[in-house]
Amino acid sequence: MSELxxxxxxxAVVAGGIRLAVPLLVASLGETFGQRSGVLNLGVDGIMLLxxxxxxxxxLQSGSPWLGLLVGIGxxxxxxxxxxxxxxxxxxEQGISGIGVYLFGLGFSDLLFQKWVGTPRPIPKFxxxxxxxxxxxxxxxxxxxxxxxxxxxxxxxxxxxxxxINKTTFGMNIRAVGENPEAADSLxxxxxxxxxxxxxxxxxxxxxxxxxxxxxxxIFQQNITNAQGFIAIALVYFGAWRPLGIMLGALLYGLxxxxxxxxxxxxxxxxxxxxxxxxxxxxxxxxxxxxxxxRFSPPSALTKxxxxxx
Amino acid sequence: xxEMKGITKxxxxxxxxxxxxxxxxxxxxxxLLGENGAGKSTLMKILYGLYEADEGEVLLNGEPLDIHEPxxxxxxxxxxxxxxxxxxxxxxVAENVALGLRSSKGVRTDLDVVSARxxxxxxxxxxxxxxxxxxxxxxxxxxxxxxxxxxxxxxxQLLILDEPTAVLTPQEVDQLFVTLRQxxxxxxxxxxxxxxxxxxxxxxxxxxxLRHGRVTGSVxxxxxxxxxxxxxxxxxxxxxxxxxxxAHPTDVKLAIKDLRVLRDRGExxxxxxxxxxxxxxxxxxxxxxxxxxxxxxxxxxGLRTPSEGSIRIAGTEVVGMNPKEVRGTGLxxxxxxxxxxxxxxxxxxxxxxxxxxxNESEYLNHGLYDFxxxxxxxxxxxxxxxxxxxxxxxxxxxxxxxxxxxMIIARELSGTPEVLVAAQPTRGVDIGxxxxxxxxLIEQRDESTAILMISEDLDEVFGVSDRVAVxxxxxxxxxxxxxxxxxxxxxxxxxxxGREQTGG
Numbered sequence: 100m101s102e103l104x105x106x107x108x109x110x111a112v113v114a115g116g117i118r119l120a121v122p123l124l125v126a127s128l129g130e131t132f133g134q135r136s137g138v139l140n141l142g143v144d145g146i147m148l149l150x151x152x153x154x155x156x157x158x159l160q161s162g163s164p165w166l167g168l169l170v171g172i173g174x175x176x177x178x179x180x181x182x183x184x185x186x187x188x189x190x191x192e193q194g195i196s197g198i199g200v201y202l203f204g205l206g207f208s209d210l211l212f213q214k215w216v217g218t219p220r221p222i223p224k225f226x227x228x229x230x231x232x233x234x235x236x237x238x239x240x241x242x243x244x245x246x247x248x249x250x251x252x253x254x255x256x257x258x259x260x261x262x263x264i265n266k267t268t269f270g271m272n273i274r275a276v277g278e279n280p281e282a283a284d285s286l287x288x289x290x291x292x293x294x295x296x297x298x299x300x301x302x303x304x305x306x307x308x309x310x311x312x313x314x315x316x317x318i319f320q321q322n323i324t325n326a327q328g329f330i331a332i333a334l335v336y337f338g339a340w341r342p343l344g345i346m347l348g349a350l351l352y353g354l355x356x357x358x359x360x361x362x363x364x365x366x367x368x369x370x371x372x373x374x375x376x377x378x379x380x381x382x383x384x385x386x387x388x389x390x391x392x393x394r395f396s397p398p399s400a401l402t403k404x405x406x407x408x409x
Numbered sequence: 410x411x412e413m414k415g416i417t418k419x420x421x422x423x424x425x426x427x428x429x430x431x432x433x434x435x436x437x438x439x440x441l442l443g444e445n446g447a448g449k450s451t452l453m454k455i456l457y458g459l460y461e462a463d464e465g466e467v468l469l470n471g472e473p474l475d476i477h478e479p480x481x482x483x484x485x486x487x488x489x490x491x492x493x494x495x496x497x498x499x500x501x502v503a504e505n506v507a508l509g510l511r512s513s514k515g516v517r518t519d520l521d522v523v524s525a526r527x528x529x530x531x532x533x534x535x536x537x538x539x540x541x542x543x544x545x546x547x548x549x550x551x552x553x554x555x556x557x558x559x560x561x562x563x564x565x566q567l568l569i570l571d572e573p574t575a576v577l578t579p580q581e582v583d584q585l586f587v588t589l590r591q592x593x594x595x596x597x598x599x600x601x602x603x604x605x606x607x608x609x610x611x612x613x614x615x616x617x618x619l620r621h622g623r624v625t626g627s628v629x630x631x632x633x634x635x636x637x638x639x640x641x642x643x644x645x646x647x648x649x650x651x652x653x654x655x656a657h658p659t660d661v662k663l664a665i666k667d668l669r670v671l672r673d674r675g676e677x678x679x680x681x682x683x684x685x686x687x688x689x690x691x692x693x694x695x696x697x698x699x700x701x702x703x704x705x706x707x708x709x710x711g712l713r714t715p716s717e718g719s720i721r722i723a724g725t726e727v728v729g730m731n732p733k734e735v736r737g738t739g740l741x742x743x744x745x746x747x748x749x750x751x752x753x754x755x756x757x758x759x760x761x762x763x764x765x766x767x768n769e770s771e772y773l774n775h776g777l778y779d780f781x782x783x784x785x786x787x788x789x790x791x792x793x794x795x796x797x798x799x800x801x802x803x804x805x806x807x808x809x810x811x812x813x814x815x816m817i818i819a820r821e822l823s824g825t826p827e828v829l830v831a832a833q834p835t836r837g838v839d840i841g842x843x844x845x846x847x848x849x850l851i852e853q854r855d856e857s858t859a860i861l862m863i864s865e866d867l868d869e870v871f872g873v874s875d876r877v878a879v880x881x882x883x884x885x886x887x888x889x890x891x892x893x894x895x896x897x898x899x900x901x902x903x904x905x906x907g908r909e910q911t912g913g
Contacts, residue, residue: 267516268507275497275508282495286509286559287480399498407459 102365106238112357113242120353121253122147122312122324126331127338127345128260129304132297134335135264137277137400138186141197144328145204146178146302147309152208154310155319156215158222164314167222168249168307175306178204179299187294190404201328209321221317225249249311260342273297277398280405290405305331330381337388339395351387355380410435410598411456411567416465418451425451426462427622433567433598438589440601440609440630443619444642444839445810449602451622453569457489458482469567480509488565490556492572498545502538503527506559523562530561534588549697550581557588567598574608578697579867579900586612604642604840605868606635606649618642643840649872651847654855656875658687662739662859663709663828668718670704670883677716678704680883686828686859691850693874693891694863697903701883702863703745706832709861710742711735712750723827736765739827743817743834745863747810751817754806758798759787761805762820794819795845811842818846822853829853832863847873867896881905 102108126143133140150171158167178200185196225247234244264270272293275283280290305328312327313319330352338344359376362368368376411433418426426448433439441449454460456467458476467474469485476482482489496505507523524540531538536554544552553573560568570589574582589612593599603609609616613630618641626641639647663686670679679701686692696702707713709720711732720727722738736742744750752761763783766772772783787801796815798808805813814834821829831850835843850873854860864870870877871891879886879902886902 266518268512268518269516271500271504271508271518275500275504278499279495279497281493282497282505283508285479285489285491285495287478287483288509 103362103367108361108365110238110241112354112361114245115357115360116350116354117243117246118250118315118353119356120349121250121315122308123327123331123334123352124308124346124349125253125256125311126305126308126328127334127349128256128342129301129308130332130335131260131301131338131340131342131345132264132273132304133294133301134401135277135340135398136273136294136297137280137398137403137405138183138294138298138301139193139197139332139402140182140186140200140298140301141194141329141332142178142182142200142204143197143301143305143331144324144326145201146175146182146305147312147324147328147331148204148208148322149178150174150306150309151313151323152212152309152319153306155222155313156211158314159216159220162223164223164225167314168225168310171306171310172303173306175303175309176299177302178306179302180295182302183295183298186298186404187291190406193402193404205322212319212321216319219318219320222314224317225311225314247315249315253311254346257342257346264342269293269296274398276405277400280400280403284405284407294405333385333388336397337391339391340398344391348387351383352380355383410470412468413452413456414466414468416452416455416462416467418455418460418462424622426455428465429619429622429624431617431624433600435566435596435598436593437614438593438599438601438612440603440613440616441619442602442604442606442609442616442638442642444604445837446839447619447642448622449619450571452619453489453571453600453602456482457487457569483509483563483565486564486566487569488560488563488567489569490553490560490571490573492575494552494556496544496552496555499543501541501543502547502555502558503540505544505555506540506562510563526562527558530558534558534561534591536588549576550578550584553577553581553585561592565597567600568592569600569602571602572604573601574603574605576698578903579896580904582608606638607868609638610635620644639840647840647844649868651844651851651872653851653873656690656854658690658875659857660688661685662688662723663861664719664721665705665709666719666721668705668708668720669716670701670708670713671716672704678883679708679715682718682880682883682885684861684878684885686861688827688857688859689854690875691854691860691862691873692888693870693877694861694880695867695870695877695899695903696865696880698865700880700903702880703832704883705880706742706745706830706861706863709735709828709830710740710744741821741824741826741829743814743821743829743831745832745836747814747817748806752805752813755804757802757804758791758796758808758816759783759801761816762787762790762823765820766824790819790823791816794849809839811838814838814846815842818849822849825853825856826858829858829860830863831860833865834862835864835866835869843869867899870899871896879903 126147130140130143153174154167154171157170158164182200185191186193228248230244234240272288275288276290276293284290313323334345334348337348359379363373413431416426416429429452443449455462458479458481474485503520503524506527507518507520512519513522527540536558538551538554573585589599601612610630615629616633617627618625620642635649639649665682665684668679668682669677672678682705694702704713708715711727711730715728722740725738727735727738748754772779784801794815796819797812835846850860862873874891876888877891878888879899881903
């Protein structure tokens with residue numbers, strides 16, 4: 100096992116872990132907005148898949164990863180509106196309508212892929228940005244400061260989310276609506292407007308997460324997310340509905356995943372065990388979730404549609 | 410300042426408000442008095458923009474008022490203190506006050522500005538609060554101060570107070586009334602909603618009584634009496650204090666020794682209670698909600714396992730038994746949450762009446778239900794306990810609160826229990842039904858049942874009990890005789906002041 104403790108291996112695990120954490124991080128942050136306002140969107144994975152295909156296809160056609168990201172944003176935005184329509188205005192059972200969105204995304208992204216693309220072709224990835232000065236530091240530079248641009252942007256979204264949730268009027272309204280929508284309503288805060296906004300933000304970020312995933316891999320395939328959207332939802336609980344906690348969860352998941360990959364590459368894990376090893380990140384996340392989830396309680400109004408006077 | 414004229418509101422099958430007129434002058438407290446379902450809340454929800462009236466008009470300072478949303482009401486200077494506080498527990502006081510207001514700092518919150526104003530208001534009106542405290546950390550009385558500050562912050566000139574005293578100790582009520590009188594003397598108009606007659610008389614300038622959606626009388630508080638108001642509410646003369654003869658207690662039927670019970674989250678909610686109830690007496694347990702009374706009741710009924718201590722019912726140790734076994738020792742239980750724990754709302758009246766005894770052989774015929782006997786038995790109970798229901802097959806949810814409670818009491822008393830634990834037996838029940846329930850409890854006592862009655866209503870505790878135990882933070886502060894003790898004395902004990910210190 101000593102080959103795991105070489106510089107190359109350690110750097111690869113940390114840098115890879117950060118990369119793998121990003122789609123989860125982005126999708127989880129988005130889901131946090133919805134959940135803090137009381138809406139559980141289980142459709143994240145479906146929206147990620149649509150964003151992934153849309154992003155991939157746009158890059159394939161245009162050659163520009165940024166255009167791909169833009170298409171991911173657009174698809175996520177539209178799917179966010181659809182989710183909000185069902186969960187907020189039509190007051191659908193949130194678990195069920197989310198599964199509907201997931202199944203739609205899973206099937207439709209594959210259908211379009213088969214129709215329009217057929218055989219997978221690689222696409223150009225996001226440009227890398229070496230942070231001047233910092234990227235030259237031995238070990239750390241390669242781990243943290245030689246990533247593609249979107250990865251820095253994703254991490255910048257954490258303090259931004261914290262600021263929005265904790266320091267702005269919009270954020271205060273989100274928290275109020277998620278805990279006691281009657282109280283917010285009685286003071287003239289529009290519960291449905293807040294929830295439409297948060298669910299749409301969540302959908303948009305899920306679309307972005309999918310586009311980043313596909314463009315970062317440079318490829319699309321059926322069910323490319325491999326249920327990461329569901330892990331993202333679990334991470335919201337793991338992170339106790341707080342951006343920093345979610346970042347920790349996403350990084351934990353990414354690092355364990357990268358470690359398992361590295362151990363497969365180095366053949367520390369025998370090939371016939373690799374499927375079992377692939378489950379480790381999910382198992383660790385679930386175990387951590389059980390420990391954390393008992394200490395924090397979710398927003399009181401989570402999954403409860405709001406009707407005035409009911 | 411406010412005039413509501415000819416307000417009519419129909420719900421499917423119900424006339425919730427029938428041509429009601431109501432007005433408020435600046436500098437007065439106008440009380441709306443009435444039973445549950447009399448239409449008080451409907452009228453106030455119309456005023457506050459939560460419902461729209463089918464007919465009638467609302468004038469504020471002579472101008473027609475067009476209100477569709479709570480925000481419209483707030484903009485016109487109408488504030489409402491809701492019975493169930495409209496506060497977000499995970500936000501601070503300042504955040505709760507700022508909610509829904511435009512911030513002076515654009516998209517950022519301006520909590521420092523809000524906090525400064527809160528401190529000013531709390532200074533002027535003696536409403537002590539810490540703007541940075543979280544609501545979940547605060548006692549109920551403090552939370553209510555936040556509610557009042559919220560309305561004052563929005564410069565409410567007309568304040569609606571929906572049963573504001575329901576959750577307070579007598580001392581907190583006194584404190585609240587000091588603040589409310591100050592607001593009245595400022596020239597604000599106050600609408601006070603309550604069914605506690607002595608509070609209504611203590612605070613009001615005028616009193617309007619509603620029954621079945623109609624105004625049955627509007628009187629000045631001077632010269633009104635509790636009896637005259639109760640008569641207007643119910644439509645007939647009512648005995649407010651039940652007739653009661655001296656109790657003749659005999660053997661101890663319920664013996665609780667050093668009982669300790671944990672709350673759901675693990676902290677100790679009942680902390681070493683010793684209590685005995687004898688056959689033929691009613692022991693009332695007084696206390697502010699959340700001081701361990703419900704845990705005590707649940708522990709006796711076998712719904713919650715005590716961490717320590719012993720409970721004996723008619724001599725049998727019941728700690729460790731399941732609820733059915735506990736009932737087998739002679740316990741009947743009227744739970745506090747009647748729709749959650751006491752009845753099944755989708756079940757019919759007869760099914761609910763048979764919830765306990767459905768396995769008894771007298772209702773079975775070769776293993777199948779004998780509906781002839783069942784119906785006869787249920788019909789007899791419904792008549793005896795005056796449960797108003799269209800048929801025995803009507804689902805319980807279609808009955809009024811008072812009739813559901815009578816149905817539960819009928820079921821629980823039908824077997825002549827050794828011990829009866831009744832939690833909040835008349836909460837949310839109309840005066841007529843409450844009067845009847847009190848009468849039945851006393852009759853049952855005289856049939857030598859040992860009764861433990863838990864209540865937050867001091868009138869009930871004093872009127873029905875033979876002895877009163879006061880609970881505070883999981884302990885019994887003392888046991889007093891309701892014939893000699895005063896409300897003030899019990900009120901202080903409910904707030905945790907020992908009886909010795911009060912000189913009683």
